[in-house]
Amino acid sequence: MKTSIKSIVTLLVLTVVLVSCKDENSIQTYFVDHQELPDFMSFDVSTDVIDFSKANLTEEEQEAYQSVSKLDILAYKSTAGNVAAYTEELAKAKVVFGNKKYEELMEFKDNGVNVKINVIENGAAIDEFLVLASSKEMGFTILRIIGDDMKPEQLIKLSSKLQNADIDKGEIEGLMSFFK
Numbered sequence: 001m002k003t004s005i006k007s008i009v010t011l012l013v014l015t016v017v018l019v020s021c022k023d024e025n026s027i028q029t030y031f032v033d034h035q036e037l038p039d040f041m042s043f044d045v046s047t048d049v050i051d052f053s054k055a056n057l058t059e060e061e062q063e064a065y066q067s068v069s070k071l072d073i074l075a076y077k078s079t080a081g082n083v084a085a086y087t088e089e090l091a092k093a094k095v096v097f098g099n100k101k102y103e104e105l106m107e108f109k110d111n112g113v114n115v116k117i118n119v120i121e122n123g124a125a126i127d128e129f130l131v132l133a134s135s136k137e138m139g140f141t142i143l144r145i146i147g148d149d150m151k152p153e154q155l156i157k158l159s160s161k162l163q164n165a166d167i168d169k170g171e172i173e174g175l176m177s178f179f180k
Contacts, residue, residue: 025099027130027144030092031074039082039089043073057158064154068147078139090140097132105129105152112137125149 035042047068057065078086094116097104102118109115113135120128127148134140 025096027096027099027102027128027142030096030142031072031144034074034076034089039076039085041073041075041077043071043075045071045073047071060154061158064151064158067150067154068145070146072144072146073141074144075141076139078136083136086136086139090134093132093134093140093142097130102130119152122149125151129155 031042034040047065047070050065076086076089096102097116097118101120103121105117105119107114107116113133116132118130118132119126120130125148127146127150129143129145129150131143131145132140133143
């Protein structure tokens with residue numbers, strides 16, 4: 001009898017520990033919980049979408065490109081009929097961005113679009129960039145850039161080379177048509 005009680009108590013404690021470890025306010029949980037909902041559009045984009053072969057990358061820019069492994073995009077379109085739902089979903093996304101494990105890098109407004117950039121750091125390098133861009137007219141998009149030891153200054157230099165890169169428009173066309 002004592003063995004049964006000990007087993008039950010152990011099982012209950014283990015269950016509580018496992019359930020409490022789930023971080024409800026993580027970006028991963030938010031993506032998983034929302035990617036299949038009808039008002040959302042989700043994309044997983046590999047870095048193969050961008051071909052920098054014609055961009056003449058420096059060694060530093062090539063290193064920056066190699067540090068990025070994939071992009072996850074989750075978008076919510078705002079319409080006249082879903083203003084309340086948009087406001088509610090944006091508030092949930094902001095709660096996730098407020099998670100203490102995501103350090104705020106910057107926040108700004110550009111042409112009516114609010115942008116918030118958070119990071120997950122690993123010492124002097126960054127393993128994830130999280131971008132929340134929102135506009136009442138368009139909706140909001142969460143961009144999650146996943147990599148290994150990404151350096152912001154290198155990625156900024158690399159972004160200037162995007163105009164010389166070939167981008168597979170088929171991969172991002174779905175996102176663009178979603179907001180039309």
